[in-house]
Amino acid sequence: MYAMDLAGLSGTVTQAAPDFLIQPCSGAAELDEYRRMRRDAFVAEQGLFDGSDRDDIDDEPRAVVLLATAADGTVLGGVRLAPCTAVDLGWWAGSRLVVTPAARTSGVGPALVRAACAYAETHGVLRFDATVQAQHERVFTRLGWIRRGDVHLAGVAHVSMWWPIDRIERLVGSTKAMLAQVLTPLREQPLGLGAKGFRGDDGVPVPGSDMIAACDAIIPSMVDRDPEWAGWCAALVNLNDLSAMGAAPVGMLDSVGAPTQSSLTRIIRGLAKAAAAWQVPVLGGHTQVGVPSSLSVTALGRTSTPIRAGGGVVGDVVTLTADVDGEWRRGYQGQQWDSTSRRNSEELALMGSFVARTAPNAAKDVSMAGLAGTTGMLAEACGTGAVLDVASIPKPAAASMGEWITCFPGFAMITADRPGAGIAASGPAVSAVCGELTDIPGVALRWPDGITTRAVTSTVTGLGEA
16 A cells, blocks of 8 residues: 655655555464464454364465565554365465454555455456455445355354456457457358358358368467467467367468568478478468568368357256366466477377267367357357356366466367267367356356356357357
């Protein structure tokens, strides 16, 4: 919290020292002081506990204590955050918020609550709960918390509340929400956006043939920053699009631009490595130098029975098949998972043919909208909604659940099919049923305690049912 004096007439700006600073507990002495404050407040002053307020969370190694300290180092208050499950699913709770009597009118309490929310959101948390004494409900409500229900703890009225985290909704809004509006001119053409029933798909059947075409571009900043990886990913995302439709790849076309010959060579090198790994040739394309960076690839494949994204119905189970081995791509922590660059051609081909061999009612590869957003796109194409069971989603040990369901996961396919339908072998990837299609638009997350939260409140693209 900072106090600032803007001396407009003099043209000077002065900034006072902060009244207090909030940061994670840095040592045993600060932790002991926080626990002493808790005893004073919850045992001696309020009589909520007999002798001690310590509980199992105090022994939880993943728990975090945020402390507010004055300029002289005096601890003014603190709050505790910790995961709610043994395996971290992105469900955390705050507890044991305490402020010294002398600091209770200085804004320390609300600041600690805001800091806890910020910490949770920046560490991949998807659901953040708290149980609040009833007399403090109004303070939490003013800060944006939402009541869930009344509870009683230690014989005292409390309120169960939750903090609305819109991480997934913001990702969807920034990547896919504008599609319906910007594609209106194409939708108004006589042929619309391709073959009937395939609107919103990853690829499109070429009329009068068994060919499937898919086209994706790479963000220019990524091409500048990591040219070889951009070349690899340009092949990866397009071949995933073919895979999601059950098509066997035939070849690729590329369109590449770069400011220098060196950058251009690195982009092509990455694309060539991918073509060799998947054993899918680059048949031709267009190349420019001395221009801003740009990269797009069109992939061509064949199938006589394409799998639609919009083929599912209410009651179909949702399965995630993903390659969870690998690591975060350097420079893209929490955003891009790299498993494919370590796979051989046989493994890549086996994963790539998974949808074709499974032949589900509907399929879609997980795109930059993340798992939840892409599930919403599949559900939208089906004319349904979806619910995902968070505890059933397979993920890498190195990724938090919040990161995993909002990142680009390398190879990951969402399929929807009737309950009990078989799943083909997916090689190094793993498959797990983790939800179902519902009659409520959008995407909900279902937690182990039975609570559901909304990840996507409505449709994703606005393109509607396929």
